Amino acid sequence: MPFEPWTVLSEEQHYENRWVRVRAQRVRLPNGVEYDYTLVDRPAQGVAVMLFDNEERLLLEQEYRHAVQQVVWQVPGGLINESEPPLVSAKRELLEESGYEADEWLEIGSFYDNPGLGNASSLLFLARLPRRVSESAWDEAEAVELHWVTLSWLREAVQRGEIVDRVVLSGLGMLWARGEI
């Protein structure tokens, strides 16, 4: 679909730290309409890993997330360090969080957390053939638990509404598209 970028008439930055940058813009659409637009950008983009073992079980983490005050099922991941190739970030995050390396890696896609609001995105990798090489680097008090879950458990957990992180759900959508699950 052809498109014409919107014109930014003015911009005010309201907040910035290492995690987010919040700007309010006055923009003009191609049809001449003017509009106030709020942008919440993230300086660094994310990576995440869908790691399967040899029995087709997926590695999940249970972590307490303060922002939603609940324990959330997630996959290993984190932010890409500046100038670091995403696959290197993915391997680093997997190792730090789980103590696993993996012999097979495939980039399966990326998505925006909310393309109507900002640029925050995550790049997903499918990994297979895991090898445990160290303990995970979580402090016990961070209250993160690792679990290998079967696809049938995962199907039922999604149906019960227990999988609420967009990374895990989007990863399942990508794996479905590739015929991997």
Next chain:
Amino acid sequence: MPFEPWTVLSEEQHYENRWVRVRAQRVRLPNGVEYDYTLVDRPAQGVAVMLFDNEERLLLEQEYRHAVQQVVWQVPGGLINESEPPLVSAKRELLEESGYEADEWLEIGSFYDNPGLGNASSLLFLARLPRRVSESAWDEAEAVELHWVTLSWLREAVQRGEIVDRVVLSGLGMLWARGEI
């Protein structure tokens, strides 16, 4: 997994408008460690609709999104008006954006845009048996196009990296979990 909520020691609000609220908190974890936490919350939660026609085609929208300066494939959806039942919001958004009503509705789950950052969430519905009852209410200059796409097109589009919205991808994950696709 049992958990203990973190203690908020202090909080400063940095920005608020009708779309977002940005707060910086000083928090204490159960292990005693103190930490700075940034929260980007959304006052209203979202709904979205995966609408299939009688030939198992999904209704997608192509829309230019200023925040990422690209045209994004999405599904109809929007924000839940205060005190409005989510299904009512979903039906309203579908009708406004597409001109369709649907005879079969099923709630299939909800997810957070980023549970590490804020409370923004979307509740997804699967809808079937569409009836065209009006024109969509998009202004032409908003540059939104409606398309019915087959599942095989969708699989390939995901593999090509053309589906980048977490709602569409998470919806596919939910539909996979239910054996609907």
